[in-house]
Amino acid sequence: MTTSVVVTGLGITAPTGLGTRDYWAATRAGKNGIGRVTRFDASSYPATLAGEVPGFAAEELLPSRMLPQTDRMTRLALVAAQWALDDAGVDPKELAEYDMGVVTASSSGGFEFGQNELQKLWSQGSQYVSAYQSFAWFYAVNSGQISISNGLKGPSGVIVSDEAGGLDALAQGRRLIRKGTRMIVSGGVDASICPWGWVAQLAAKRLTTSDEPARAFLPFDAEASGYVPGEGGAILIMESAESAHERGARVYGEVCGYGATFDAAPGSGREPGLRKAIEFALDDAGVRPEDVDVVFADAAGVPELDRVEAQALAEVFGERGVPVTAPKTMTGRLYSGAAPLDVATALLAIEEGLIPPTVNSRPADEYGIDLVTEHPRTADVRTALVAARGYGGFNSAVVVRAAD
Amino acid sequence: MTTHEFTLDDLRRILLEGAGADEGVDLEGDILDVQFEALGYESLALLETGSRIEREYAIVLDEDLLTDADTPRALITAVNEHLLAAPRAA
Numbered sequence: 001m002t003t004s005v006v007v008t009g010l011g012i013t014a015p016t017g018l019g020t021r022d023y024w025a026a027t028r029a030g031k032n033g034i035g036r037v038t039r040f041d042a043s044s045y046p047a048t049l050a051g052e053v054p055g056f057a058a059e060e061l062l063p064s065r066m067l068p069q070t071d072r073m074t075r076l077a078l079v080a081a082q083w084a085l086d087d088a089g090v091d092p093k094e095l096a097e098y099d100m101g102v103v104t105a106s107s108s109g110g111f112e113f114g115q116n117e118l119q120k121l122w123s124q125g126s127q128y129v130s131a132y133q134s135f136a137w138f139y140a141v142n143s144g145q146i147s148i149s150n151g152l153k154g155p156s157g158v159i160v161s162d163e164a165g166g167l168d169a170l171a172q173g174r175r176l177i178r179k180g181t182r183m184i185v186s187g188g189v190d191a192s193i194c195p196w197g198w199v200a201q202l203a204a205k206r207l208t209t210s211d212e213p214a215r216a217f218l219p220f221d222a223e224a225s226g227y228v229p230g231e232g233g234a235i236l237i238m239e240s241a242e243s244a245h246e247r248g249a250r251v252y253g254e255v256c257g258y259g260a261t262f263d264a265a266p267g268s269g270r271e272p273g274l275r276k277a278i279e280f281a282l283d284d285a286g287v288r289p290e291d292v293d294v295v296f297a298d299a300a301g302v303p304e305l306d307r308v309e310a311q312a313l314a315e316v317f318g319e320r321g322v323p324v325t326a327p328k329t330m331t332g333r334l335y336s337g338a339a340p341l342d343v344a345t346a347l348l349a350i351e352e353g354l355i356p357p358t359v360n361s362r363p364a365d366e367y368g369i370d371l372v373t374e375h376p377r378t379a380d381v382r383t384a385l386v387a388a389r390g391y392g393g394f395n396s397a398v399v400v401r402a403a404d
Numbered sequence: 405m406t407t408h409e410f411t412l413d414d415l416r417r418i419l420l421e422g423a424g425a426d427e428g429v430d431l432e433g434d435i436l437d438v439q440f441e442a443l444g445y446e447s448l449a450l451l452e453t454g455s456r457i458e459r460e461y462a463i464v465l466d467e468d469l470l471t472d473a474d475t476p477r478a479l480i481t482a483v484n485e486h487l488l489a490a491p492r493a494a
Contacts, residue, residue: 064424065444068452127459130422131452 004256005174006403008249009088009237010344011080013189015051015230015331019083024348026330027356028376033331034213034228039112039193047207049216050193051230051332069132070145071110073191073231077142078149080235081185085150088237089249090183092150101154101181102147103172104235105165105188106139107335107390112194113137146185146235154181162390163298164260166233166339167398171258173238183239187344188336191231201229204391206302214360217333219299219326220306220371222364227301230328233337234344241403252347257285257385257399264393273395274298275312278387281397282316287383289317292399294355294372294379296342296386299326301333309387310367319368323377326358339388343400346384350402355379410461410483412436415453415476422456423449436477447471457483 015033017023114137173184208226210216259280261273426444473479
């Protein structure tokens with residue numbers, strides 16, 4: 001019998017809300033968090049919209065020692081981690097030294113910090129580059145800073161597989177708990193709305209060039225034209241069901257299934273791996289397709305990718321066989337932060353018995369999916385599947401279910 | 405704005421700009437002989453501090469100096485020795 005791994009704490013920093021309460025209130029109401037880029041002047045770039053986290057006052061939320069050494073993504077991650085620990089009622093100081101580790105996902109690293117320092121290097125010289133550039137840009141920096149700030153010395157690491165990484169990190173967290181670590185801080189937060197991050201994303205040719213916030217990111221819509229990037233994400237506290245029970249913790253739900261695949265080389269003609277990833281996750285959870293109450297879609301907003309996902313869902317669940325939603329239409333795609341935020345949202349949906357809506361998209365008939373649009377749908381949500389794909393061929397799926 | 409003497413106030417300002425201050429540490433207090441480590445500054449914070457002093461005062465500090473000078477007093481003394489030895493071009 002393998003150890004059940006549950007989620008007992010959530011920390012959310014999203015374009016639609018700081019903190020779980022604000023985020024969920026906005027999400028169930030279908031509030032749009034997409035607007036013109038304000039973090040830099042994007043007017044001369046082909047893509048001009050983003051989901052930015054508004055009103056995040058790092059200087060009020062973090063110690064001043066952290067500010068000179070952190071990128072925005074790390075500041076958001078540190079605050080989300082603190083909120084998640086508070087929510088779980090965990091004070092790491094009261095745990096044994098090696099009882100808790102950190103596994104986050106990352107997609108970009110600290111691009112804004114890195115860009116600033118590289119600009120100083122070119123324009124002023126090497127002696128002007130911050131000593132903290134040595135790690136502040138790095139993929140593993142969120143895991144490292146969360147670990148250092150909270151004294152978490154258990155097994156730790158980072159997973160880099162674009163958006164799929166957000167689920168891969170949770171799976172690694174679950175693995176470590178099954179190997180005996182009591183608790184893992186997991187999830188992901190990305191924030192690279194800066195010129196360097198922007199051109200890197202533009203190069204993938206998947207950003208929409210629409211400048212209308214309500215008609216820009218339209219997964220499964222006939223007018224889908226790419227996605228809007230966003231920033232933020234979610235940090236989750238995972239622990240064994242036994243540990244949660246012992247300390248009388250509130251349990252949001254169990255991470256009961258995971259599957260991951262990698263696509264064959266482009267042009268191979270082989271089926272994309274998303275369907276298999278979903279099936280692996282269901283098998284791992286011991287859940288039949290008809291037991292899944294909602295799917296949180298990867299929702300690429302790129303027509304070919306939407307088709308692949310709709311097909312995978314139809315094959316696994318039957319045509320229009322399961323309610324599908326994409327709350328990320330409100331935030332844009334958050335890279336490594338997207339899937340952990342979807343998992344958090346799925347757990348909140350289970351808690352309230354409400355499927356949050358997909359905004360702006362009008363699903364095209366050809367996709368044959370039951371997309372929950374405009375208004376939230378009341379439902380007895382016990383089991384949810386979250387799908388995530390990463391650029392370059394990564395496919396991952398996670399199943400969460402209500403705590404018994 | 406540089407003067408030829410490097411003072412504790414200069415160091416406080418540069419520490420704050422480059423590395424912030426630990427919660428529970430009063431930089432305004434009597435810190436001259438408190439070890440940097442006890443003030444919450446690890447080696448990278450001191451590297452950043454050293455690099456800011458070098459930029460501002462147009463001097464070059466030995467790498468060893470930053471590891472050897474483990475209190476504000478030791479660092480201030482060492483910086484002032486450099487300033488005296490190599491007066492800055494105006």
